[in-house]
Amino acid sequence: MQKTDEMPMTEQLERLKELQDVLAEKYELEAKVEELPKSLDGSTESLDRYKKEYIQKNAEYEEKKAQVAQLKEELEEAQKKREEGEKGMDAISTHREYEILQKQIDEAQSIEDEKRKELQKEEKSLEELNDILKGHEAFISSTEKDVNEQRENLDKEVSDLNKRLEALTKKENEKSEGINPEIIMKFQRIIRRNTKGIVAVAGNVCDGCHMVLPAQFANEVRHNDQIRFCPYCSRILFYDESIVSKVYSLQSDELVEDTDEDLIDGDGFGDEIDDMGDGDSPDTSSMDFEN
């Protein structure tokens, strides 16, 4: 780092001022790059919730479907039993046989009726579940489409920001060259916290935190011969004659105004004399009272 010694301090301070703008912009963009993906969190969370609900409903549907298949089997079995019983009627010879068979047929018939009724009910509820699932599917796919679109836009935005960040980092390296890396690191830390990292000293006051600096220290800053940090806010300080003379000229303007006001006074008599001409002064009334 031979260049450190070679670069005049005034130039280093100028570089730091330029670097300040580059860094402030860079950190702002970095924060954006970090924040942007979070804007998708809400939609992604809802989508995950819908998917979970769908899985749950789908399990319900599958269960119902198995139940319906089971009922159909049971219905068929009862039906078969009844039909067998009816066929058997042709072959019976005694009343006793008839009674037993009729009882069997009646029982099968009753089971058949019961299962048919139950099946109808369960098939209807299966159909309803199916409709709900279809609704869920449509909603999920449209939400998914939205989220993907948002993600695409976001990725593009982030990649644009990253391109700008790359350019800024290049600029940062250019501006940092020739300045003590330790000072650069300190400077970066300040800017991350405060945006401004290098400020002027006006009179004895730090323009960053507006604290009055020790007179001896402020005096040293005026030499602009080395990099000095404000003891209160840690910002780098520089002395700029034009800023100081601006402050002085402001102060002298105020002085001139004050003088002008003193000069403008109507008749040349003091205000106190004019006031005495006013009618009801407290003094007059007290005199009346005494008389």
Ligand SMILES: [Zn+2]
């Ligand atoms: Zn300060």
